[in-house]
Amino acid sequence: MGRFLLRRVLTALATLVVSSFAVCMLIHLIPGDPVMMMMAQNSSPTPEQIARMRHALGLDLPFWLQYFHYMGHVLRGDLGRSIFGSEPVATLLLERLPNTFALAFTGLVLAAGMGMPLGFLAAYKKGTWADSLLMMLAVCGVSIPNFWLGLLLVLLFSLVLGWLPVAGENWASMILPAVTLGLTYMAIIARMTRSSMIEVLNEDYIRTARAKGMPERIVLFRHALKPALISVVTIIAVVFGYLMGGVIVVENVFSWNGLGRLALQAINYRDYPLIQGFILLFATIIVVISLLLDVTYAWLDPRVSVE
Amino acid sequence: MDAALPVSSDAALTLSVRGLSVSFRDGGAQVPALEDVSFDLHAGEVLALVGESGSGKSLTALAIMGLLPGGARVDRGTVLLESCDLVSLGPREMTCIRGDRMSMIFQEPMTSLNPVLTIGRQLTEGLEIHLGIAVATASARAVELLRLVGIPSPERRMREYPHQLSGGMRQRVMIAMAIACDPKLIIADEPTTALDVSIQAQIIAVLAEIRARLGTAILLITHDLGVVAEMADRVAVLYSGRVVEVAEAEALFDAPRHPYTQGLLSAMPRLDWLAAEGPRTRLAEIAGVVPSLRDRPDGCSFWPRCPLATEQCRREVPPLISTSDGRVAACWVRQVAA
Ligand SMILES: Nc1ncnc2c1ncn2[C@@H]1O[C@H](COP(=O)(O)OP(=O)(O)O)[C@@H](O)[C@H]1O
Numbered sequence: 001m002g003r004f005l006l007r008r009v010l011t012a013l014a015t016l017v018v019s020s021f022a023v024c025m026l027i028h029l030i031p032g033d034p035v036m037m038m039m040a041q042n043s044s045p046t047p048e049q050i051a052r053m054r055h056a057l058g059l060d061l062p063f064w065l066q067y068f069h070y071m072g073h074v075l076r077g078d079l080g081r082s083i084f085g086s087e088p089v090a091t092l093l094l095e096r097l098p099n100t101f102a103l104a105f106t107g108l109v110l111a112a113g114m115g116m117p118l119g120f121l122a123a124y125k126k127g128t129w130a131d132s133l134l135m136m137l138a139v140c141g142v143s144i145p146n147f148w149l150g151l152l153l154v155l156l157f158s159l160v161l162g163w164l165p166v167a168g169e170n171w172a173s174m175i176l177p178a179v180t181l182g183l184t185y186m187a188i189i190a191r192m193t194r195s196s197m198i199e200v201l202n203e204d205y206i207r208t209a210r211a212k213g214m215p216e217r218i219v220l221f222r223h224a225l226k227p228a229l230i231s232v233v234t235i236i237a238v239v240f241g242y243l244m245g246g247v248i249v250v251e252n253v254f255s256w257n258g259l260g261r262l263a264l265q266a267i268n269y270r271d272y273p274l275i276q277g278f279i280l281l282f283a284t285i286i287v288v289i290s291l292l293l294d295v296t297y298a299w300l301d302p303r304v305s306v307e
Numbered sequence: 308m309d310a311a312l313p314v315s316s317d318a319a320l321t322l323s324v325r326g327l328s329v330s331f332r333d334g335g336a337q338v339p340a341l342e343d344v345s346f347d348l349h350a351g352e353v354l355a356l357v358g359e360s361g362s363g364k365s366l367t368a369l370a371i372m373g374l375l376p377g378g379a380r381v382d383r384g385t386v387l388l389e390s391c392d393l394v395s396l397g398p399r400e401m402t403c404i405r406g407d408r409m410s411m412i413f414q415e416p417m418t419s420l421n422p423v424l425t426i427g428r429q430l431t432e433g434l435e436i437h438l439g440i441a442v443a444t445a446s447a448r449a450v451e452l453l454r455l456v457g458i459p460s461p462e463r464r465m466r467e468y469p470h471q472l473s474g475g476m477r478q479r480v481m482i483a484m485a486i487a488c489d490p491k492l493i494i495a496d497e498p499t500t501a502l503d504v505s506i507q508a509q510i511i512a513v514l515a516e517i518r519a520r521l522g523t524a525i526l527l528i529t530h531d532l533g534v535v536a537e538m539a540d541r542v543a544v545l546y547s548g549r550v551v552e553v554a555e556a557e558a559l560f561d562a563p564r565h566p567y568t569q570g571l572l573s574a575m576p577r578l579d580w581l582a583a584e585g586p587r588t589r590l591a592e593i594a595g596v597v598p599s600l601r602d603r604p605d606g607c608s609f610w611p612r613c614p615l616a617t618e619q620c621r622r623e624v625p626p627l628i629s630t631s632d633g634r635v636a637a638c639w640v641r642q643v644a645a
């Protein structure tokens with residue numbers, strides 16, 4: 001267990017270093033001089049102003065030192081200032097973080113809460129019409145783009161039925177975006193749960209349980225569910241990464257005031273410090289959640305946790 | 308008088324299989340896999356079921372247990388466990404009988420135990436379900452069972468998971484699980500095949516001890532003629548899904564009746580089978596291959612490989628009959644004419 005965790009933590013740290021390096025270098029992707037780009041608001045910056053900005057961004061340092069300069073600031077919580085509005089990037093991001101977190105979490109809970117039982121059911125009923133129906137729906141779920149599904153839901157529940165708000169800041173307005181995310185990723189989770197459950201049900205130890213005369217209920221819930229859940233946890237770690245991507249789209253479709261919406265605005269305005277901060281935060285969230293799921297996996301699986 | 312295998316009414320009969328036929332669904336058609344399998348197993352007896360790979364040994368075991376894989380079904384026949392016909396029972400009733408009155412040990416100890424449940428849990432659950440005893444009592448009994456199958460420091464093992472045990476230890480755990488509820492019948496499907504040679508003898512010794520102490524009837528499926536010679540009272544020989552000969556072990560080794568049995572035994576000197584120690588001998592290779600289910604020949608399925616085959620052999624399936632000299636075999640030349 002200890003070695004497993006150490007390895008995972010090191011992998012997570014390495015992932016963060018690589019992504020932060022990429023984020024730091026992002027500024028060099030700006031066509032033209034990044035400093036001029038960032039000072040675009042100022043109609044005629046003086047040479048001193050330009051030099052100060054260059055120094056503040058660490059761009060006057062040798063290339064290999066720029067990363068340490070950048071990380072030095074990041075680790076102190078300084079992600080720079082937004083070019084537009086000139087508020088600290090960290091403040092802007094933290095303001096939106098709870099909204100995104102609430103949406104992503106609700107979406108994931110919906111996706112896992114519906115996808116896992118449906119996947120288990122389909123696996124248990126493998127080959128029957130119920131299985132075919134569920135998997136057909138899952139294929140639809142996987143292939144319908146989430147922005148389109150979102151728009152359909154808005155059309156139905158907000159415009160035609162008038163039950164839910166189109167957009168807004170309250171809990172009611174989170175229902176549609178969360179359901180959109182839930183439905184999209186439910187399909188993936190259901191399919192993956194089904195295949196891992198089918199695999200488990202074919203294992204020799206399931207036959208052993210039946211040979212012992214275990215009732216079907218115990219075979220399923222004691223012998224099959226836990227091994228299947230263990231692989232589903234790793235699946236959810238993967239799905240969470242996709243879901244965070246989906247959050248960006250869905251937030252914009254529903255004008256949900258989260259990080260995804262902020263990110264799109266930042267991209268439209270070429271607000272590079274904000275884009276950098278956003279990517280860094282997103283990468284960190286995904287890495288940390290994956291790490292937590294890995295820990296859960298290790299805790300569930302005695303083959304990992306006992307040694 | 309020569310007669311088809313009679314339906315026995317012997318009180319000491321633990322298992323009586325008659326005319327058991329199993330087929331697989333293949334596309335729209337049913338492909339027969341077992342045809343008219345019949346044999347008896349008496350209380351406290353070890354019956355070895357031998358035959359080449361693919362001859363239907365595991366299928367016979369699974370059919371008796373009611374654990375046939377998807378696509379397979381019993382077409383005809385009866386399986387009497389102490390005069391209760393298992394074939395006619397529903398799934399619920401079978402669940403009550405499995406693990407209680409009959410149990411099974413599988414070939415693959417590495418994958419046959421649940422990796423996420425402790426050894427203790429996997430032992431006690433059967434006791435709780437079938438005997439209705441409390442957890443604490445079941446645990447005490449489980450420790451006793453582990454000791455009985457020769458597992459050192461059983462209390463500690465109870466809390467461990469299968470991956471912490473060697474293959475031989477896991478197979479001992481499987482045996483402990485099988486005997487937990489004091490069954491009348493244990494089916495052991497090649498219990499030593501997947502183990503190291505040095506461990507095989509130990510596992511066989513454990514089974515022999517179980518039979519001696521508990522008097523359980525054992526259907527022992529094996530490739531290993533050394534094991535047959537050592538443990539089996541009687542032997543049933545399976546060829547291509549049919550029983551071709553049933554005999555007392557000694558009589559079979561002394562004077563095999565069916566040409567297939569003769570082929571199996573001819574390759575090795577008698578001393579080898581009876582040697583308690585030493586390397587295990589596998590069933591000898593006979594020229595030709597076991598026919599696949601789909602192109603099993605008409606008549607006796609052994610005729611393409613049989614040196615004695617006649618015109619009748621190619622047309623008609625020889626019935627499994629018992630002759631006045633007490634031999635049971637299915638062969639036009641060696642049995643009917645004998
Ligand atoms: N799941 C299955 N589907 C189709 N055919 C099978 C299946 N399992 C076994 N068979 C067929 O049944 C025959 C007997 O198999 P088996 O009982 O496993 O043989 P043995 O245990 O003697 O090696 C084999 O010829 C095999 O082709």
Ligand code: SF4
Pocket residue numbers: 565566567607608609610611613614615616617620625637638639640641
């Ligand atoms: S019935 Fe004929 S072919 Fe079959 S074993 Fe006997 S002699 Fe050989």
Ligand SMILES: [Mg+2]
Pocket residue numbers: 364365366496497
């Ligand atoms: Mg087999």
